Amino acid sequence: MSKELRYKSTRDSSLSVRASEAILKGLSNEGGLFVPERVPSLPMPAAAFASLSYRECAYEIMRLFFDDFSEEELKHCIESAYDDKFDTAEIAPVREASGAWYLELFHGATIAFKDMALSILPHLMTTAARKHGVEDTIVILTATSGDTGKAALAGFADVEGTKIIVFYPKDGVSPVQKLQMVTQRGDNTFVIGVDGNFDDCQGAVKKMFNDGELKKRLSDGHFRFSSANSINIGRLVPQIVYYVYAYSRLIKNGVIKEGEEINFTVPTGNFGNILAGYYAKRMGLPVKMLICASNENRVLFDFFRSGTYDKNRKFILTSSPSMDILVSSNLERLIYHICDDNAEKTAELMKLLSTEGKYDISEGMREKLKDFAGYATSQRETGEMIDTLFKESGYIIDPHTAVAAHAYRQYRADSKDETPTVIVSTASPYKFASSVVRALEGKTDDKEDKALIDRLEELSKTKIPPAVDGLFSLPILHRKTTSPEGMVLAVEEILGL
Numbered sequence: 001m002s003k004e005l006r007y008k009s010t011r012d013s014s015l016s017v018r019a020s021e022a023i024l025k026g027l028s029n030e031g032g033l034f035v036p037e038r039v040p041s042l043p044m045p046a047a048a049f050a051s052l053s054y055r056e057c058a059y060e061i062m063r064l065f066f067d068d069f070s071e072e073e074l075k076h077c078i079e080s081a082y083d084d085k086f087d088t089a090e091i092a093p094v095r096e097a098s099g100a101w102y103l104e105l106f107h108g109a110t111i112a113f114k115d116m117a118l119s120i121l122p123h124l125m126t127t128a129a130r131k132h133g134v135e136d137t138i139v140i141l142t143a144t145s146g147d148t149g150k151a152a153l154a155g156f157a158d159v160e161g162t163k164i165i166v167f168y169p170k171d172g173v174s175p176v177q178k179l180q181m182v183t184q185r186g187d188n189t190f191v192i193g194v195d196g197n198f199d200d201c202q203g204a205v206k207k208m209f210n211d212g213e214l215k216k217r218l219s220d221g222h223f224r225f226s227s228a229n230s231i232n233i234g235r236l237v238p239q240i241v242y243y244v245y246a247y248s249r250l251i252k253n254g255v256i257k258e259g260e261e262i263n264f265t266v267p268t269g270n271f272g273n274i275l276a277g278y279y280a281k282r283m284g285l286p287v288k289m290l291i292c293a294s295n296e297n298r299v300l301f302d303f304f305r306s307g308t309y310d311k312n313r314k315f316i317l318t319s320s321p322s323m324d325i326l327v328s329s330n331l332e333r334l335i336y337h338i339c340d341d342n343a344e345k346t347a348e349l350m351k352l353l354s355t356e357g358k359y360d361i362s363e364g365m366r367e368k369l370k371d372f373a374g375y376a377t378s379q380r381e382t383g384e385m386i387d388t389l390f391k392e393s394g395y396i397i398d399p400h401t402a403v404a405a406h407a408y409r410q411y412r413a414d415s416k417d418e419t420p421t422v423i424v425s426t427a428s429p430y431k432f433a434s435s436v437v438r439a440l441e442g443k444t445d446d447k448e449d450k451a452l453i454d455r456l457e458e459l460s461k462t463k464i465p466p467a468v469d470g471l472f473s474l475p476i477l478h479r480k481t482t483s484p485e486g487m488v489l490a491v492e493e494i495l496g497l
């Protein structure tokens with residue numbers, strides 16, 4: 001038996017908890033993020049995963065990180081998550097189009113990649129709660145830029161012992177994203193529109209998590225907060241799985257041979273997805289470059305080029321709303337690792353981020369970022385990429401995936417690197433039908449969303465996914481809106497505090 005794996009806080013070196021506790025808490029008390037104290041190695045050569053199913057891959061990876069779950073508990077979580085909620089038994093198929101491999105992470109309940117982690121998180125959380133004899137109701141408090149919200153609602157709806165409250169920027173999500181959320185069923189679900197952007201929502205949620213007085217009143221009412229945002233390690237670890245799985249599928253399809261390296265290009269917002277790729281690389285997966293693709297909110301692009309993270313800039317609404325983010329929360333974990341797991345230094349930089357809105361990293365830290373390449377894709381380039389790929393191959397991608405596809409083309413032109421590359425495909429084009437049809441046909445003729453979705457079905461020759469079909473006839477169940485300042489009050493009202 002190897003030594004147990006403990007999780008440390010990125011901001012307090014004295015803290016150390018087991019996986020189940022980190023999953024229950026979400027965020028550490030002083031605002032830090034939980035990180036594994038060491039990164040386990042792959043339990044077998046990466047190529048050996050080629051003979052495993054998605055669920056089997058998931059078990060082999062997750063058991064290393066969640067080592068205080070029993071085999072039975074973990075397998076139960078995995079089987080409850082990756083079942084026929086997904087519309088393909090492969091769960092995460094890989095397909096080739098025009099010289100790159102697309103890892104399709106949109107075959108789950110809400111047709112976006114957050115399903116990969118949020119379909120398992122509720123099971124991990126309720127299992128962890130049972131382990132710790134927690135009797136309080138778990139209140140999931142989430143800020144969403146669109147996809148997290150619905151995926152979390154779908155995951156937690158009617159899960160016993162939980163309530164879920166989702167805040168979304170009222171004018172910052174796509175019509176389909178919004179409709180998916182406001183039609184959510186389940187007595188324990190609450191969905192609230194905020195007059196502000198995603199960072200306003202996320203900022204207020206973080207504040208509530210750090211509010212000691214509020215926490216006290218919660219516990220008096222037999223509630224406890226937890227987070228379904230990508231800061232929870234119960235979201236991060238399940239995302240490592242599909243990097244390993246993608247590699248093993250390229251082996252299986254004969255694209256690469258054992259030990260050969262591949263690149264991943266990841267459309268990035270909060271930095272959760274690509275961070276999972278970084279952990280996969282550190283586990284020993286043969287990954288050469290992690291290409292971080294930003295949209296016009298190019299704060300990460302600037303960070304990788306200059307070593308300065310600076311959120312003091314205009315927030316831009318784009319056709320890839322789930323990446324419209326100026327504070328990429330999960331970057332804190334990478335910062336922690338590249339300063340040699342130094343919590344004091346990380347806390348200092350994060351303090352600067354909150355007081356000055358910016359920080360610089362040292363030359364030594366920059367050295368450790370050489371496996372990353374940052375690229376940014378403009379609005380125009382995003383639309384052109386969708387159209388170009390369709391003309392070349394007949395394959396239609398969504399705007400988030402297009403940001404990554406374009407970043408990869410730029411990277412390849414700059415670097416002349418011909419390493420086989422997987423583009424992490426994070427949403428179905430059906431979720432962003434209006435942007436996609438406009439990119440393909442230059443116009444939408446002011447068609448309603450439903451008509452655009454039908455048009456997309458004609459163009460792509462793929463069937464409308466069940467998650468979208470029928471959405472337009474569901475009753476609206478959530479109409480509440482608030483200002484960012486009113487978010488605390490909304491929570492107090494819901495919980496009767």
Ligand SMILES: *Cc1c(COP(=O)(O)O)cnc(C)c1O
Pocket residue numbers: 112113114147148230267268269270271272273274322323400426427
């Ligand atoms: C959330 C999301 C992203 C960004 O992922 P991060 O883990 O926040 O970097 C990209 N594309 C889609 C469709 C998403 O929903």
